[in-house]
Amino acid sequence: EKQVFQLRAHMYQARSLFAADSSGLSDPFARVFFISQSQCTEVLNETLCPTWDQLLVFDNVELYGEAHEMRDDPPIIVIEIYDQDTVGKADFMGRTFAKPVVKMSDEQYSPPRLPPQLEYYQIYRGNSTAGDLLAAFELLQIGPGGKSDLPPIDGPTDMDRGPILPVPLGIRPVLSRYRVEVKGPGAPGVSAQPCVGHQSCPGVSGGHQDQGSAPRGSSGTAGDIHPTSGPQDLPENELLHPPLNIRVVDCRAFGRYTLVGSHAVSSLRKFIYRPPDKKAQPWNMTG
Numbered sequence: 001e002k003q004v005f006q007l008r009a010h011m012y013q014a015r016s017l018f019a020a021d022s023s024g025l026s027d028p029f030a031r032v033f034f035i036s037q038s039q040c041t042e043v044l045n046e047t048l049c050p051t052w053d054q055l056l057v058f059d060n061v062e063l064y065g066e067a068h069e070m071r072d073d074p075p076i077i078v079i080e081i082y083d084q085d086t087v088g089k090a091d092f093m094g095r096t097f098a099k100p101v102v103k104m105s106d107e108q109y110s111p112p113r114l115p116p117q118l119e120y121y122q123i124y125r126g127n128s129t130a131g132d133l134l135a136a137f138e139l140l141q142i143g144p145g146g147k148s149d150l151p152p153i154d155g156p157t158d159m160d161r162g163p164i165l166p167v168p169l170g171i172r173p174v175l176s177r178y179r180v181e182v183k184g185p186g187a188p189g190v191s192a193q194p195c196v197g198h199q200s201c202p203g204v205s206g207g208h209q210d211q212g213s214a215p216r217g218s219s220g221t222a223g224d225i226h227p228t229s230g231p232q233d234l235p236e237n238e239l240l241h242p243p244l245n246i247r248v249v250d251c252r253a254f255g256r257y258t259l260v261g262s263h264a265v266s267s268l269r270k271f272i273y274r275p276p277d278k279k280a281q282p283w284n285m286t287g
Helices: 067-072
Strands: 002-015 028-034 037-040 054-064 077-083 091-098 101-103 119-125 128-141 175-181 194-200 208-213 228-235 244-251 257-265
Touching: 002 028, 002 067, 002 077, 028 054, 037 054, 067 128, 077 128, 091 128
Parallel strands: 101 128
Antiparallel strands: 002 054, 002 128, 028 037, 028 077, 077 091, 091 119, 119 128, 175 228, 194 208, 194 244, 244 257
């Protein structure tokens, strides 16, 4: 028996991806495969934790089988991550798999199953881990009334972002405004003048980079480094915060630089500072 569905792939973000370029970064995009269809996200340049914030819609997906089988055991979705090269074909960076949450035409689109929640999916490159994908997938059966019976896509529309549909409200995380500051001593033993570029992932773009130079000390080693980023929108849920990627590069003549090394701070939770609430009353210790 033929069943017709619409697949909605909510591709929000990836983190800790493989560095495919000599700069220590990548130009990643994701390709989503389902049955005989595939679609790609946009390419985001020079980032290891891209925030695509993109909804991919697969229309008229035809599946064959009993309705209860489709609901309990839907086909697997394959997601592959690639690095876009200026010349030549894209480089494979990793792959992951997911199963969508299924809604049949006679079911209500309501909690707790729907709308689906963003989940982390482990990305693999061969036998090695190669980052995580933060996404959600839902497979909606198209009933006798056609696509008009499908739940609407809430939130920002393609009128706001052109042909790219963002992840709708109710699925995308709630964002708060942060500022990231990186302060620390230079790298001991580095005789050349290094620059430190730190990169985090605001919730509305592919990544934010700031670069601070380290002045050479009297001994020829790097001095203190104080790069500071501008305001960034990050999820209120701290578990969804992307890592902070720090790259040390050797700055050379004519604007050239060579990657010296990199480090990823996987969790920023212990570094978060929240200003005290000025409206809060002091605790009365007497009585």
